[in-house]
Structure formats: structure tokens, C-alpha cells
Amino acid sequence: MSVSGRAGDAGQVELVGLDELWFQVAGTRCNLTCTHCFISCSPKNDSFGFLSLESVAASLAESVEWGVREYYFTGGEPFLNPDLVEMLVRALEYGPATVLTNATVLKDEWLERLREAEENGRYSLEFRVSIDGPEAAVNDPIRGEGTFDRAMRGVRMLVGHGVLPIITMTRTWPESEDQVVLGRFREVLADQGCDRPRLKVLPRLLIGAEASRTCGYDATDRVSARMLDGYDSDQLICSHSRTVTDRGVFVCPILLEEPSARLGGTLAEADRRFTLDHGACVTCYQYGAICTNPSGQTFEQMTGPVEGEAGEGVG
Amino acid sequence: MKLAFFGGLYSNYLALESAIADARRRDVQELYCLGDMGAFGPYPDRVLSKLRDTGVTCIQGNYDDSIGNELSDCQCGYTDPRDNLYAQLSYDYTLSNTSREHRDWLRGLPGSADIERNGVRLHLCHGSPRRTNEFLWESTTSDGFLDRLIDPTGANLVLGTHTGLHWTRRTPRGRRFVNVGVLGRPANDGRTNVWYTLVDLTGRGQGGQGEPKVEFVSVDYDFRRLSGEMRAEGLPEEFSETIETGWWTTCLEVLPSRERRRGRC
Secondary structure (H helix, E strand, C coil): CCCCCCCCCECEECCCCCCEEEEECCCCECCCCCCCCCCCCECCCCCCCCCCHHHHHHHHHHHHHHCCCEEEEECCCHHHCCCHHHHHHHHCCCCCEEEEECCCCCCHHHHHHHHHHHHHCCCCEEEEEECCCCCHHHHHHHHCCCHHHHHHHHHHHHHHCCCCCEEEEECCCCHHHHHHHHHHHHHHHHHCCCCCCEEEEECCCCCCHHHHHCCCCCCCCCCECHHHCCCCHHHCHHHCEEEEECCEEECCCCCCCCHHHEEECCCCCCCCCEECCCHHHHHHHHHCCCCCCCCCCCHHHHHCCCCCCCCCCCC | CEEEEECCCCCCHHHHHHHHHHHHHCCCCEEEECCCCCCCCCCHHHHHHHHHHHCCEECCCHHHHHHHCCCCCCCCCCCCHHHHHHHHHHHHHHHHCCCHHHHHHHHCCCCCEEEEECCEEEEECCCCCCCCCCCCCHHHCCHHHHHHHHHHHCCCEEEECCCCCCEEEECCCCCEEEECCCCCCCCCCCCCCEEEEEEECCCCCCCCCCCCEEEEEEECCCHHHHHHHHHHCCCCHHHHHHHHHCCCCCCCCCCCHHHHHHCCC
């Protein structure tokens, strides 16, 4: 493919500023076992554990001097952590917060408390709901039997509490079908009362469970130093994010299983450059800002069409 | 002394004329515009002639950079395909209706400015001090982040626009950020008026201790005439609807949930 570099001369990215602080609040524990999960989360995967309320509170307090703009809470399924609601309420005292959920385990009393905290404060609370297709036939083979209907029930609950969710979907269809899929999503979400959805399509990351479901990256799928010449590194979240886990601070929420992605035990230790020595870095490079709420610019949007195959950007 | 700050004009020359007249009635000494002169509205040359004839000090927005350099799109930072479709219609119209002379002028505008008046240091930008097209929404901009953005400017007061919604906050370190709002379209609140910002430094003087007074000023203008001209120019009906109803109909995907909930669409 056209935007791969060579192994051995990987590009490096500095932490320009800590705009987003991620909390891996549920570790790798999830009530679902999605077959495309890039960190292979499941009810039994405890390679990363829950974050405690105390550690999140300490990181929030520490984040002020870093000038953090916003906070993201992810997992696994964040709502499995019994302290999540309190964590979000506290985060909203510091800045805007986003929680990434599969919306299958929500409870009305949690949503009531969270909406109240948002209304009484100054900052937005965003719910990002993962649904991997506009119908069960597309979603359920990935996320599990019955999960489409359960997620739709979750969307109805969110809408009932006045939430305007961001729906994210991992693309398991040809990129050329995006607009058809998005149109269908708008229809089925409107049927649930969700008539103002924000939709975000995510590329597949060929690591974790997805590497077994389809294929992994080639050794040549690397972002070389030369590829960063003239590239807007703001598109890579490693230039403006770090991820707090129960096993230290990582460069991003994606590369948790890569030993070199653990940058230290504290934010201060994690304030150092990162070598883009992983296949998944190519996907971030190509699609831009895949983890943050607003979409990034794809490589093609930044540079114009590249020669060769656009596709999923691998191999 | 009083300074007036206009944000995103979006070719709304009628609102610009009203705002300039209003500022003169208030004895404003200096007029500033923080960029995005074109887009959305009709006859883009009209706001540009008015700005230049009136001597408004202008900062370059992402739109002005695009038009000035004849780029292929407006660099607005939208992510939704529908938003980008409308943005492109608007951009193509604006580019083809902006004169060569005005394009040259837009190309030469500075991306930011630092001024000092009555002992107050002001930093003028379009989106944020670090990025022309960064959206600083009230509900997604933390206090700590604001201070980090302001630190390198050395300013007491930072003014930007770009989002279309006006707001202000005093930071924990005692500086102030103002999103001055826009003259180009209403503030997504069901009202047809638009907004500019008045900064009053009268109480300051040499060594004065008073804080700058920041006031958001509502501007009424002949919005029916504007929407009629937009239709006559073949601009999307959704744009005219926004002018006539005060509710945004396009470019909504970038709004955070708090700001989005206040709107109708």
C-alpha cells in the first residue's frame, strides 16, 4: 500500500500538550466479547483491572497543572466499574467528559445523576455508544447475539434522559458504502427517538481479537520518520493525549498490549516522545484522530488522493 | 477607551453596517474583526469593501486564508459529510464572487495580533491562540486548558471567534477569554439578532487597576432583505431559514451536546 514506511526508521511524536486525558476505568473487562476488539476485552480478560475512584480523583487534580482540556472514560465497558458514575461527576468539575459505552448495561438512576451533574455544571458530558452496524445482521456477528437490540434499548434510555449520543461504528463494510450505512443508521436511530445523532465511523485496528478475526498488520506497516515530514501530527492523539490505566500511563488507549506503549507510572514520566513502531500507528496516521470525539482528517483529505489502493490501508 | 470586536461576518454586510453604526453611537474608538469574512451570505465583496473603507483592523480566519490562497475548501474543520456539502456550496460561491483585489488583501492579513491599550495586553486570534480553526466552545473548554492556551501570549485578555457562539470566562490565573460571537448568523437561539463584543478600558488609564469591561452587544439588521438576497443568489434554502428563524440548520455536527441541546436541530 502507498503510505507504509520501512521498519527500522519509525517516526517519533512529541507530547506537544496534554489536551485529552484518558482513563481506562474498566481495564479489559467487558460484558461483551466483540470479535474485532483491539484489546480483546471480555468478561474474563483481567489483564488490565478497574481504576479506583481515589486514583482517578488524584489524576484529575494533577491534570489541572497540565492544562488538560477534556477527559475520556473507556474500558472494556466503563459502566462495569461501580465507581464510574462518581468518577464522571467529579470529572465534570474539572472539564468536559466523554464516556465510551456499549449502552447495554445502563441504569436510569445512573443517567439521572449524570444528567443532573451536567446540568448543574459548566461542561458537556458526552456518551459515545458503540454499535457496529445499522441492523442486527451486521452488528450481532461482531458484538454478540442480541446486542443490537440491547444497544437500541440503551439509546432509547439515553434519549429519554435528554442525552444526544455520539454513535460510533467500526467499518466492517467497504469504505465506499459509508454514506449508505450512515443513512440507514440515521433512520433506525430516529425510530428510537434519536433524531439528532452524531455519527462517527472508525477504521478497524488489526490487533487484538481483530487480528484473529481477519488479519494483522504486515511488518512493513510502519509510520516512518519521512512520512511525518509535512504531516499534521495533531492528527495523532499521541501528540496530545495519554491514557491512565491500573498498570501505569500509556501512550494511547489502543496500544495497551504493547510493552513499549507504557511510558511510565505517572503523567510526568509519560511526558516523552513516542516511537510509532506499531502497525496500528499506520491506521491512526491514515485516518486521523480516531479516538477523539470530532473526526480527524484522513490522509487523503490532507494531501489529496494518494496513488494506489485506498482501501483499509493495510498490506 | 472602547474597542469593538466583530467575529465571523459570513458576508452579512447588512449586519456589519448596523454593527459599525451601533459602535459609533457608543463612541467606540477602534474597530476589529477576527476573521471569516466570507461564507454563508451573498455578495462577499460587500463586507470586504466595508471593512476596508471603514478602516477595521482585521485578523485572518481560516476562510480568509482559503479564499485568499484559492484553496479547494474552507478549512472549517467540519466532520459530517452533510455539513461539508453545505460548506462546499457556500465556499464555491464565495470564492467565485470575491474579486481578485479582495483575495489579495485577504491573503495578506495577519493570523493574530497583539495590542496594548490602557495597560491591558490583548491577544487577537480567530479560533484559538495556537490554531486558527480550533473550536473553543464554552462547554468543552476547561479552565486549566484556557490558561495553558493564554500563557504563551502574555496577554490579559484573549479574543477569538470561529464557533459562532459568544461566551466569556475569567480563568483561575486571572486572565479573561472572550469568544466575541459572530455577525454572520444568529446564535442558534430562535432570535434573528446577531452579536458583537464591546471592550471598555475607560476605567483603566495609566496604572489603572480596573478590569476591562466586556459587553456582548445585540445587533438588529434587515434580515429579511439578507435572506431574500441569499435566495436570489441561489444559496441553499437552509441558510435563509437560519437567518429568518434564528436556528442553525447546518454545520451542527461539531456542536458539543450542551450547545446542541439549546438549538432546535
